Amino acid sequence: IGRASSGLRQFDRDSQTLVQGNENHLELTYQAQVTPWMVMQPDFQYVWHPSGGAPDWxxxxxxxxxAxxxxHNSITF
Known part of the structure; x- marks a missing residue:
């Protein structure tokens, strides 16, 4: 979890823009030894409210x- 500072949130309120808050991040990964010389590692990440819900363009x-x-693939010779 990441959180925007109180100073940034106050600046957003003073600027009358969307106020940033929390960002939440989840990562799931696993390493599988496919052969004696190769390791495969799938990775999934999900981020809720990137940059604390910052405004888009x-x-x-x-x-x-x-999402x-x-x-990741690692080959050793």
């Missing part, structure tokens, strides 16, 4: 939640 809506998928 329009300034009218908040940036949406994000990130990744795959």
């Amino acid at each position: 329009t300034g009218l809506r908040r940036v949406g939640d994000e 990130i998928f990744g795959l």
